[in-house]
Amino acid sequence: MAISISDNRILARFTGGVLGGLLLAASPALWAEGGCPCTGSCSGGAAQAEDNVFSLASLMGDDVPFTIGGWTQLGYHSNSDGIFNTSPEEINLHEQWLYAERVADGRCGWDFGFRIDAIYGVDAQNTQAFGEPPPQHHFDTEWDYGIHGWALPQVYVEVANGDWSVKAGHFLTLIGYESVPAPGNFFYSRPFTFNFNEPFTHTGVLGAYTLSDAVTLYGGWTAGWDTGFGRFDGGNNFLGGVKVGVNDNLTVTYALTAGDLGFPQGEGYSHSLVVDATLAEDWNYVFQWDLLAANTDPSLGPDTDFRYALNNYLFYTINNALKAGVRAEWFSSGGHSVYEITTGVNVRPIPNLIIRPEFRWQFADSDQDKQYYANQFAGGIAAGGGIPTGGTIFGIDLIFTY
Numbered sequence: 172m173a174i175s176i177s178d179n180r181i182l183a184r185f186t187g188g189v190l191g192g193l194l195l196a197a198s199p200a201l202w203a204e205g206g207c208p209c210t211g212s213c214s215g216g217a218a219q220a221e222d223n224v225f226s227l228a229s230l231m232g233d234d235v236p237f238t239i240g241g242w243t244q245l246g247y248h249s250n251s252d253g254i255f256n257t258s259p260e261e262i263n264l265h266e267q268w269l270y271a272e273r274v275a276d277g278r279c280g281w282d283f284g285f286r287i288d289a290i291y292g293v294d295a296q297n298t299q300a301f302g303e304p305p306p307q308h309h310f311d312t313e314w315d316y317g318i319h320g321w322a323l324p325q326v327y328v329e330v331a332n333g334d335w336s337v338k339a340g341h342f343l344t345l346i347g348y349e350s351v352p353a354p355g356n357f358f359y360s361r362p363f364t365f366n367f368n369e370p371f372t373h374t375g376v377l378g379a380y381t382l383s384d385a386v387t388l389y390g391g392w393t394a395g396w397d398t399g400f401g402r403f404d405g406g407n408n409f410l411g412g413v414k415v416g417v418n419d420n421l422t423v424t425y426a427l428t429a430g431d432l433g434f435p436q437g438e439g440y441s442h443s444l445v446v447d448a449t450l451a452e453d454w455n456y457v458f459q460w461d462l463l464a465a466n467t468d469p470s471l472g473p474d475t476d477f478r479y480a481l482n483n484y485l486f487y488t489i490n491n492a493l494k495a496g497v498r499a500e501w502f503s504s505g506g507h508s509v510y511e512i513t514t515g516v517n518v519r520p521i522p523n524l525i526i527r528p529e530f531r532w533q534f535a536d537s538d539q540d541k542q543y544y545a546n547q548f549a550g551g552i553a554a555g556g557g558i559p560t561g562g563t564i565f566g567i568d569l570i571f572t573y
Contacts, residue, residue: 224521224522224523225523225573226240226523226572226573227239227240227241227573228240236273237271237272237273237285238271238272238273239269239270239271239272240269240270240272240572240573241267241268241269241270241572241573242266242268242352242353242354242570242571242572242573243264243266243267243268243570243571244264244265244266244267244268244292244294244353244568244569244570245262245263245264245265245568245569246262246263246265246359246566246567246568246569247260247261247262247263247566247567247568248359248360248564248565248566248567249563249564249565249566250559250562250563250564251559251564252360252511252531252533252558252559252564253533253544253557253558253559254360254361254363254366254367254558255294255297255360255361255366256359256360256361256564256566258293258318263292263293263318264291264292264293264319265292265293265294265353265568266290266292266294266295266352266353267290267291267292268288268289268290268352268353269288269289269290270286270287270288270289270325271285271286271287272284272285272286272287273285273286274329275329275330275331275336276331277331277332277333277334277335277336278333280332280333281330281331281332282330282331282332283328283329283330283331284328284329284330284331285327285328285329286325286326286327286329286342287323287325287326288323288324288325288326289321289322289323290321290322290323290324291319291320291321292319292320293318293319293320294351294353295319295320295321295322296315296318296320296322297351297366297371298322298324298351298371298372298397299320299322299397299399300372300374300397300398300399300400301397301434302370302395302396302397302398302406302433302434303398303399303433303434323341323399324341324343324351324352324371324372325340325341325342325343325372326340326341326400327339327340327341327342328340334380334381334382335378335379335380335381336378336379337376337377337378337379337391338376338377339375339376340374341372341373341374341399341400342372342373342374342377343371343372343373344369344370344371344372344373344410344426345377345389345410345411345412345426346369346370346426346427346428346441346443346461347364347365347368347369347426347443347445347459347461348443348445348447348457348459348482348484349361349362349365351371351372353568353570354525354570354572357484357486357494357496357498357515357517357527358496358498358513358515358527358529359515359527359528359529359566359567359568360513360529360531360564360566362480362482362498362500362502362511363480363500363502363509363511363558364459364461364480364482364500364502367463367478367502367504368441368443368461368462368463368478368479368480368502369441369443369461369463370396370397370428370432371396371397372397372398373393373394373395373396373397373398373410374393374394374398374399374400375391375392375393375394375410376391376392376393377389377390377391377393377410378390378391384416385415385416385417386413386414386415386416387413387414388411388412388413389410389411389412389413389414389426390409390410390411391409391410391411392407392408392409392410393406393408393410393428394406394407394433395407395408395431395432395433395434395436396428396432396433396436397433398433406430406431406432406433406434407430407431408428408429408430408431408432408433409427409428409429409430410426410427410428411426411427412424412425412426412427412443413425419449420448420449420450421446421447421448421449422446422447422448423444423445423446423447424443424444424445424447425442425443425444425445426442426443427440427441427442427443428440428441429441432465435467436463436465436466436467436476437465437466437467438465438466439463439464439465439466439476440463440464440465441461441462441463441464441465442460442461442462443459443460443461444458444459444460444461445457445458445459446458446459453487453488453489454485454486454487454488455484455485455486455487455488456483456484456485456486457482457483457484457485457486458481458482458483458484459480459481459482459483459484460479460480460481460482461478461479461480461482462478462479463477463478463479464476464477465477476505477504477505478502478503478504478505479502479503480500480501480502480503481500481501482498482499482500483498483499483500484496484497484498485497491519492518492519492520493516493517493518493519494516494517495514495515495516495517496514496515496516496517497512497513497514498511498512498513498514499511499512500512504543505543507535507539507540507543507544508535508536508540509533509534509535509540509544509558509560510532510533510534510535511531511532511533511534512531512532513529513530513531513532514529514530515527515528515529515530516528516529523571523572523573524569524570524571524572525569525570525572526567526568526569527567527568527569527570528565528566528567529565529566529567530563530564530565530566531563531564531565531566532562532563532564533558533559533560533561533562533564534560534561535560540560541560541561544557544558544560545557545558545559545560
């Protein structure tokens with residue numbers, strides 16, 4: 172049965188009403204703090220801001236049972252990398268991000284929480300519900316304005332009790348090392364792995380169980396990759412994984428999706444393994460391996476259904492205000508390889524401002540590989556252009572958090 176734009180709006184409003192109703196129903200327990208045996212507040216009230224650092228949360232006071240915050244990211248890059256940074260030679264508003272959150276803390280028994288994120292900017296269209304099958308009349312595309320757009324990367328409620336927690340709604344993925352929120356990444360640019368091999372968001376239910384101080388298990392159901400609330404016939408898959416703190420200096424995270432991943436991947440599975448190691452007091456190394464095997468939509472080309480990548484990161488903390496890093500990536504699709512090496516620094520002149528200059532090199536082994544990435548992804552996954560290989564890309568951005 173075809174679903175119209177009007178139907179999508181009705182379903183989206185209904186889903187929003189359900190989520191809002193759950194929060195209101197939970198409000199007596201959510202806002203009560205008496206009788207909690209934990210030290211301090213167990214109900215996750217407003218975050219405590221650092222002294223002399225401006226934040227939206229600090230304006231709310233200590234009695235508000237949730238926190239708000241956000242950041243503004245402005246960036247410039249000299250050339251397009253073919254994935255996220257595709258509007259070169261101008262200053263872009265990448266992420267104007269705001270959120271409201273209450274963390275569900277199960278240490279004192281049943282507790283309830285929620286999170287809502289909204290983003291405006293040139294990166295917003297990468298976090299919209301483009302994983303729904305055509306015709307894609309999801310609500311957030313109606314808010315696009317040229318290269319800028321709106322998106323709701325997260326809208327979910329959460330319940331926790333003891334070692335268990337469950338979130339239901341729309342949330343960021345478990346897969347991979349880097350993420351959509353800019354403050355969570357060292358580099359201004361994103362790797363090919365992040366753009367082509369991993370979902371950004373899911374809609375569904377995800378549970379977490381703290382097996383021990385060192386082990387956390389994840390498992391749940393989602394409606395595919397990058398789907399929203401408009402329709403749920405675009406996918407049907409398992410999302411899960413495990414995070415293991417081997418010791419104080421080594422953490423290993425494995426995550427996977429399997430089933431109907433939705434448009435355009437179709438049936439398939441993906442794996443992501445991330446190893447995060449502290450080599451010495453100021454040195455940090457991260458290794459990531461990704462694999463995606465899927466029955467991709469034929470309109471995107473015959474060789475886009477098997478993709479894998481290896482990423483290596485090395486970071487050195489010079490002092491509290493300066494950190495250096497390098498990322499080396501090998502990405503393969505259909506037997507064709509492309510590489511990128513990115514090096515840069517993070518400068519933090521004040522606690523809530525970070526500046527990230529970088530140099531990025533993208534290159535391929537052969538003319539066939541260059542042609543493949545220039546053409547194969549031009550009209551499909553990398554909407555609006557192919558992947559350039561050769562040359563140097565200079566980029567710099569700043570992120571002001573509050």
